[in-house]
Amino acid sequence: MxxxxxxxxxxxxxxxxxxxxxxxxxxxxxxxxxxxxxxxxxxxxxxxxxxxxxxxxxxxxxxxxxxxxxxxxxxxxxxxxxxxxxxxxxxxxxxxxxxxxxxxxxxxxxxxxxxxxxxxxFSGNDHINAGNLKIDISQQSAYVGEQPFITNRKEFEVLLYLVTNKNRLVNRAALAEHVWGDHIDSADNFDFIYSQIKNIRKKLKDAKALVDIQSIYGVGYKLQAE
Amino acid sequence: MKLLNYTSGYFLIVLMVIIPIWAGLFYYAMLDEVYDSMDDGLDNQRQLIISKAALDTAILTHKDFEEGNYAVMPVSPNAARKHTDLYIDTMMYMQNEKDFEPVRMLQTVFRKGEDYYQMRVITSMVEEDDLVSELGYSLMWLYFGLVATILVLNNFLLKNIWKPFYRLIRQLQTFKLTNIQQIKMSQTRVDEFNLMQNTVQLFLDNTVSVYNQQKQFIENASHELQTPLAIAINKLELLAEHNSLGDAQAELLETALDNLERLKRLNQSLLLLSKIENDQFEDVREVNVNLLINKLKDDFSDQIDFYKLVFTFSEQSQCIWRMNPDLADIMFSNLIKNAIKHTPQGGIISIKIKSSSISFENEGSAALDESLLFQRFHKISKSESSTGLGLAIAKAIAKVSLLSLNYRYEGKHIFTVTPAV
Structure with missing residues (x-):
């Protein structure tokens, strides 16, 4: 490219x-x-x-x-x-x-x-993968293996952003801005983001997804395939 | 006090002083003239009587006034020599009036042959008190006449001559720095008004230009800050990618990034404010506020859940307002954000849409100072991350959208948006 x-x-x-x-x-x-x-x-x-x-x-x-x-x-x-x-x-x-x-x-x-x-x-077939996690962007849906991975809209966006930037450190502020846009603008809300990530982590674990969202220092998160 | 009343008052007082003084002087001048002409008359009569006495000695025996206006009495030569002509005011009984009336009398002496005679000649006098009262009445009428004339004239003059003045005042009253609309000046025939208008125009032009320069400066400064900010944030992001950082370094990095983020938000908020105030959001259309708030409710639902807030939303009516849709979004978001930020965990936030108002209510223990609340950089919380611009932006948006945003406290904080009257 x-x-x-x-x-x-x-x-x-x-x-x-x-x-x-x-x-x-x-x-x-x-x-x-x-x-x-x-x-x-x-x-x-x-x-x-x-x-x-x-x-x-x-x-x-x-x-x-x-x-x-x-x-x-x-x-x-x-x-x-x-x-x-x-x-x-x-x-x-x-x-x-x-x-x-x-x-x-x-x-x-x-x-x-x-x-x-x-x-x-690619036209139509618009998806990205990390480990056994597959995200179909045009369908706005995620799969672990062949099983649908159910998320709410915001969780989907967080996951998509992290998968798009997989193996990279994603700054908390960047994530917040991307997903919640102008509706979140204070550092007070980082606890909130942490709790959202915790929920996603739990869901991924429950679905036996082979991906891991790491907290990197206090700066942000990194998604890696296991 | 109105200028009209003020000048009229002055005229009334000044005339009240001047007219009696003038009346006094006039009265004495008149009286003097009257005496003068009466005395001349008496003098003339004396000469007529004396020359008549030379022919007719009967006159010399005319001791009382009786039917004539003179009386003659012989005097000794010594007394005659000491005598000088005298004009005196005296009283005399008048048959017709059956009363004593004032008369003017000339006392003189004359010689006929070897004999000396004293002669008194009288003439009836104007009644002084009649004159004074006549004069008084006339002056009173004059006073009222003058005052009425002045009032009418003053009214007319002020209404007409001062027209440019009042026109200018009316325009200045509605003048706003943020409003680009200019004051319209028209030349008048009065130099002073032209001078005033030109001075005001010059002053306003200067003020507007300084204001614009400042606005421009803020905007430029904010723009110029964007690139260095972007570079700094991105450099630190790249640094954070290195796996070699220890915890201590990572913490430094985190603090630096957080503060740069804060700077970024501040800068963007300032830019937004200056754009709002410059009226750069021209796209005004009908915004369905109910739909918008329902959307925002969804957008904020994660945060509301996270802080365990109770959110109630009542739609008693449909509100469709004409405004810029982006600004509507920002204004209502800021109000909701503000409510979320300042409601204690488990507290209630409620939004109510009525036919012509939308209110945002949240729990709070004490009333806030409305005069400070909407000011830039006024922070209620000690929160480091707050820009202190959220409500200032909401207020600015309300203003450009012809809405009014107000705060009141009724056991809870209530922010209300209504169409401006």
Whole structure:
């Protein structure tokens, strides 16, 4: 899988590249408009992570326009520090697949990248595995072996997020934000998240799933196949 | 006191002082003129009588006034020499009035041959008290006339000339910094009003521009903070991926991440506030509040269960309000979040939808200060993680959505959202 990251902030670029490489993706980078345009016209990428606010006269939206003109079908995730509705609407209108506002968690970016790649690579048969746990994304259902694994909606989302980021540390805040969104915004609620994870762990154990959700320091959780 | 009454009051008092003074002076001036002309008349008569006496000696025996207006009496030459002409006011019995009436009398002496005679000539005088009362009445009428004229004139002038002033005041009363709508000034024929309008306009322009700059600054600062924040959070996330961390390092890392998260939330809340206040949520449509709250009830059900809160929701009516759907979501979420945060475990939270109000009630032991409650960064709990912006955001949303959000305490905390009147 080949991914292009277009970002002019060096430290930010490093972070994204590091995270993507950890997932065994082939990562290329561009830190300005011209090299970005050159790369998108010469190669085909499975996903492009594009910072919309490049420090240049021409910004990320111009790159999107160029892509559209070139009739490229690369999946694009826009990253923006502006978190403005206008950027989001303009970007999605120009054919971007997703929009992510800075600051974001790397696990969130990875989940979005994977979702974009998945949507483009497989059609219909949309599932991911960890151990004997299988998650059918389009059906919004989980299985342990062949047995349906019954969860409520939030539990399903937690599980999906952890499985998507399997073998990676998922920050508590990232998990909370992904699953409960704006409805949870205080560190007081980490006890609450802990209790949710405890419930899922118990359910997984009862269903004899061969996956384990570890607490990593106080920072977050990591799902691993046993 | 209204300007109209104020100036009228001044005129009334000033006239009350000025008119009697003027009346006194006028009275004496008139009286002086009257005496002067009477004395001239008496003097004329004297000359007529003296020249008549030269021809007719009978006049010299005319000792009493009787039917004439003069009396003649011989005097010694010595007395005559000492005598000077005298004009005096005296009283004399008048047949017609059957009373003593004031008369003006000239006392003089004249010589006929070797003899000296004293002569008194009288003329009837204007009745002084009649004059004073006549004058008094006239002045009173003058006073009332003047006051009435001034009142009418003043009223008219104030209503017309001061029109630009009142127009400006009316506009200033409704002026709000957050409202972009400008004050409309029109040139008037009065320099002072133009000066005032221009000064006010200049002042407002300056204030608005400073306000906008500050708003812009907050927005820019918040935007500029996003990238460094993202980098810092992501670097620490990458660091946490290393398995080599000891517990002590992990704890440091955890604290750093928690605080960066807090900073991130603060920053996003500030950005949201400034966007709300800039009216950047233009998409206004009909929002079914019942549906929205039912959805939020589901979204929060995990937390409500976790904190063992009792949640009651009564829908007595359907509420459909025109507002931005995202903002509606944020406002009601913040109110529910606030209730969850501040209700003790096992406490009751209830939401009631009535025909024109939605109330959020939660248990609490003491009333809160409403004036502080909706202020930015006002924190009730000592919670480190709270941004102190949740209710400020809800209030700001209510304001831009033409709703009003109020708090009251009736043994429990009650937040009510109603359409603004």
């Amino acid at each position: 080949k991914i292009l990251v277009i970002e002019d902030e060096a430290a930010m670029l490093d972070n994204i590249v590091d995270a993507l490489k950890g997932e065994q993706y082939l990562v290329e980078t561009a830190d300005n408009y011209d090299s970005a345009i050159q790369k998108v016209s010469d190669y085909q990428y499975d996903c492009i992570v594009l910072d919309i606010s490049l420090q240049n006269t021409r910004d990320g939206l111009d790159i999107l326009r160029e892509l559209k003109k070139l009739n490229k079908a690369d999946g694009v995730i826009i990253v923006s520090a502006k978190n403005s509705l206008d950027d989001k609407v303009a970007g999605l209108d120009l054919g971007a697949d997703d929009y992510l506002a800075k600051p974001f968690h790397l696990s969130e970016l990875l989940a979005r990248v994977k979702a974009v790649i998945r949507r483009r690579s």
